[in-house]
Amino acid sequence: MAKVANQPLFPLPFLVFFVLSIIFGFGITLSKAVSQTRYYKFEVDYMFWSPDCVENIVLGINGTFPGPPIRANVNDTVVVEVINNLSTEGVVIHWHGILQRGTPWADGTASISQCPINPGENFTYEFKVDKPGTYFYHGHFGMQRAAGLYGSLIVDLEEGKKEPFQYDEEINLLLSDWWHTSIQEQEVGLKSNPMRWIGEPQTILINGTGQFNCTSLDKYNTSSEHCEWKDQCAPFVLKVEPNKTYRIRIASTTSLSALNFGIANHTMLVVEADGNYVDPFETSDIDIYSGESYSVLVTTNQATTQNYWASIGVRGRKPKTSPALLLFNYLPNSVAKLPISPPPETPKWDDYDRSKSFTNRVLASAMNTTKPPPIFTRRISLLNTQNRINGKFTKWAINNISLTLPSTPYLGAIKFGLNSTFNQTPPPETFPKNYNIKIPPPNPNTNTGNGVYRFRSGEIVDVILQNANALTNNTSEIHPWHLHGHDFWVLGFGEGKFSTADETKLNLQNPPLKNTVVIFPFGWTAIRFVADNPGVWIFHCHIEPHLDMGMGVIFAEAVERVREIPPYALACGRTATHNVVPIIPQPKPPRGPGPVIPYFMLWVIGLVIIVCGIGLFGVCLYRIGLRRGYTFNNLSWRPYLGLSDSQSNQIEFSDLSRSNLTQEESNPTQEESNPILEEP
Numbered sequence: 001m002a003k004v005a006n007q008p009l010f011p012l013p014f015l016v017f018f019v020l021s022i023i024f025g026f027g028i029t030l031s032k033a034v035s036q037t038r039y040y041k042f043e044v045d046y047m048f049w050s051p052d053c054v055e056n057i058v059l060g061i062n063g064t065f066p067g068p069p070i071r072a073n074v075n076d077t078v079v080v081e082v083i084n085n086l087s088t089e090g091v092v093i094h095w096h097g098i099l100q101r102g103t104p105w106a107d108g109t110a111s112i113s114q115c116p117i118n119p120g121e122n123f124t125y126e127f128k129v130d131k132p133g134t135y136f137y138h139g140h141f142g143m144q145r146a147a148g149l150y151g152s153l154i155v156d157l158e159e160g161k162k163e164p165f166q167y168d169e170e171i172n173l174l175l176s177d178w179w180h181t182s183i184q185e186q187e188v189g190l191k192s193n194p195m196r197w198i199g200e201p202q203t204i205l206i207n208g209t210g211q212f213n214c215t216s217l218d219k220y221n222t223s224s225e226h227c228e229w230k231d232q233c234a235p236f237v238l239k240v241e242p243n244k245t246y247r248i249r250i251a252s253t254t255s256l257s258a259l260n261f262g263i264a265n266h267t268m269l270v271v272e273a274d275g276n277y278v279d280p281f282e283t284s285d286i287d288i289y290s291g292e293s294y295s296v297l298v299t300t301n302q303a304t305t306q307n308y309w310a311s312i313g314v315r316g317r318k319p320k321t322s323p324a325l326l327l328f329n330y331l332p333n334s335v336a337k338l339p340i341s342p343p344p345e346t347p348k349w350d351d352y353d354r355s356k357s358f359t360n361r362v363l364a365s366a367m368n369t370t371k372p373p374p375i376f377t378r379r380i381s382l383l384n385t386q387n388r389i390n391g392k393f394t395k396w397a398i399n400n401i402s403l404t405l406p407s408t409p410y411l412g413a414i415k416f417g418l419n420s421t422f423n424q425t426p427p428p429e430t431f432p433k434n435y436n437i438k439i440p441p442p443n444p445n446t447n448t449g450n451g452v453y454r455f456r457s458g459e460i461v462d463v464i465l466q467n468a469n470a471l472t473n474n475t476s477e478i479h480p481w482h483l484h485g486h487d488f489w490v491l492g493f494g495e496g497k498f499s500t501a502d503e504t505k506l507n508l509q510n511p512p513l514k515n516t517v518v519i520f521p522f523g524w525t526a527i528r529f530v531a532d533n534p535g536v537w538i539f540h541c542h543i544e545p546h547l548d549m550g551m552g553v554i555f556a557e558a559v560e561r562v563r564e565i566p567p568y569a570l571a572c573g574r575t576a577t578h579n580v581v582p583i584i585p586q587p588k589p590p591r592g593p594g595p596v597i598p599y600f601m602l603w604v605i606g607l608v609i610i611v612c613g614i615g616l617f618g619v620c621l622y623r624i625g626l627r628r629g630y631t632f633n634n635l636s637w638r639p640y641l642g643l644s645d646s647q648s649n650q651i652e653f654s655d656l657s658r659s660n661l662t663q664e665e666s667n668p669t670q671e672e673s674n675p676i677l678e679e680p
């Protein structure tokens with residue numbers, strides 16, 4: 001006879017299962033509980049504003065400029081309902097640097113991922129943020145970014161996780177450039193014959209504020225005659241405490257300018273670029289091109305009785321814009337205490353060797369385990385040239401095609417096979433081997449087009465971006481190229497035309513992952529990415545007027561794998577008539593911040609149900625077994641099932657098999673019989 005008292009309270013398999021399900025269930029519960037849905041409502045409209053103390057109209061969101069910052073944690077879902085309050089323009093918003101895995105329709109690119117949102121209508125973007133980093137959002141229709149449609153987007157690590165570097169506080173700088181001419185006027189100029197170039201910006205803005213025509217020290221002097229500033233253009237002050245380390249996040253949404261940022265007397269440690277950790281390196285200043293972002297760590301270890309200047313100046317184009325100055329204000333010093341050391345000087349605009357040496361120092365962090373695949377399966381060489389159409393209009397072309405976007409967005413068009421909506425002939429994969437990049441295009445005439453490069457899922461794509469001479473002799477410009485839907489490895493930069501000899505110089509060991517990369521004048525840049533994100537993605541020069549003039553290409557990637565596209569993203573062009581779902585803009589009801597408690601409760605309830613279900617199933621099996629005459633050993637939990645101790649003691653066998661029972665055991669007497677064994 002087995003001694004019930006000696007038996008474990010729960011049989012081992014049950015115990016193991018129970019513990020595992022608790023751990024598993026709570027793991028899932030907690031991960032769900034901490035990831036939230038961040039809900040935003042953006043009402044977009046033009047408004048009067050004085051970003052640089054000169055009143056103008058800007059594209060604002062919810063009555064502010066720049067738009068409200070978005071902040072979320074890794075794995076959160078961001079939901080932004082965009083309401084277009086403009087009277088005469090459509091609008092879209094692109095989430096720069098967010099990969100949009102599984103939501104290519106939410107990339108916010110007019111004519112590519114969706115139809116522009118009509119005046120008076122709305123569209124809800126919903127996407128997951130799966131990578132920590134410094135990002136921003138901006139308009140991606142016409143030149144609306146240059147009109148001020150942008151804001152910052154920061155993704156923090158999951159709660160409780162720590163960055164691989166330490167800092168005490170954080171400062172967030174969103175840099176942009178500002179013109180006094182409207183984007184409508186700029187665009188008409190670009191389309192005119194002869195073209196009227198937009199020229200250099202009037203002012204550099206820091207978080208949407210700047211001071212036009214107000215140089216250096218004057219701007220902090222409130223009594224100065226030429227620098228009368230109001231709230232909207234108050235000089236930017238970085239308030240810091242001595243002996244602390246600050247993470248300064250810097251993102252550039254400039255329309256044109258390449259910028260340089262430095263703080264007098266302080267060095268910076270670069271730790272992040274475009275949402276990826278880099279091998280930390282020290283520098284006195286950073287170059288930042290449109291579309292890029294960096295995080296630098298700065299320690300306030302200088303004389304505490306002083307304030308210091310920080311400055312942001314233009315590089316890469318002959319500057320006509322004064323550098324933006326900001327005060328690095330060591331608390332508790334007054335802002336009125338002007339620094340004794342001069343502002344950092346922006347390096348010479350055309351000192352490209354210096355620019356290259358900075359860019360070449362940006363390398364992947366040793367922690368970064370995602371190395372590029374060692375070989376590519378497809379290589380595309382993209383030559384950019386400045387050209388004319390019909391001998392008149394100035395455009396930019398890639399492999400002799402200047403991109404003009406179709407009226408039907410590619411994503412829907414390709415998914416539904418609406419082939420008449422864009423050129424079916426793919427653009428050339430390369431350019432003539434004998435093209436001389438050192439002289440203006442011998443035949444400047446080019447064509448417009450809207451064909452796409454199609455990629456199969458999993459292709460390993462190399463792109464060689466090849467720069468060349470523009471229309472004017474001895475002129476080649478800087479172009480920062482931005483890819484949507486991907487980070488890519490920057491394999492290298494080089495001078496002149498890319499050749500097979502350059503292959504060996506490519507860095508496959510620790511290339512940085514970026515979403516934006518520069519091509520230097522008369523040079524090339526090589527990148528690699530894996531086509532593993534179904535969707536249609538634009539790859540383009542992030543200089544707003546250059547994209548407007550055709551400097552971009554379209555990558556269509558395994559579009560057959562794209563699942564649902566919200567009908568309202570398809571409400572224009574031929575997708576509108578193809579679409580069988582009636583298109584009525586239906587905003588999703590506001591969901592508010594993430595329902596942490598309900599999620600948690602849901603999972604707890606789910607877990608309890610599963611455990612009870614499995615327990616009941618076990619009991620059923622047990623009862624069926626007993627009815628069929630099977631017996632079980634070590635059932636110390638039988639009392640919990642309503643069996644008396646004596647009953648428990650009766651069932652005490654060494655084997656589960658009925659055949660092993662003795663005659664007596666298999667035919668118990670009436671008195672000894674277990675009532676629950678009796679057939680009704």
Ligand SMILES: O=C1O[C@H]([C@@H](O)CO)C(O)=C1O
Nearest residue numbers: 197386470471477545546549
């Ligand atoms: O696209 C551009 O056009 C002008 C110039 O090349 C012609 O005016 C310029 O500086 C650009 O970047």
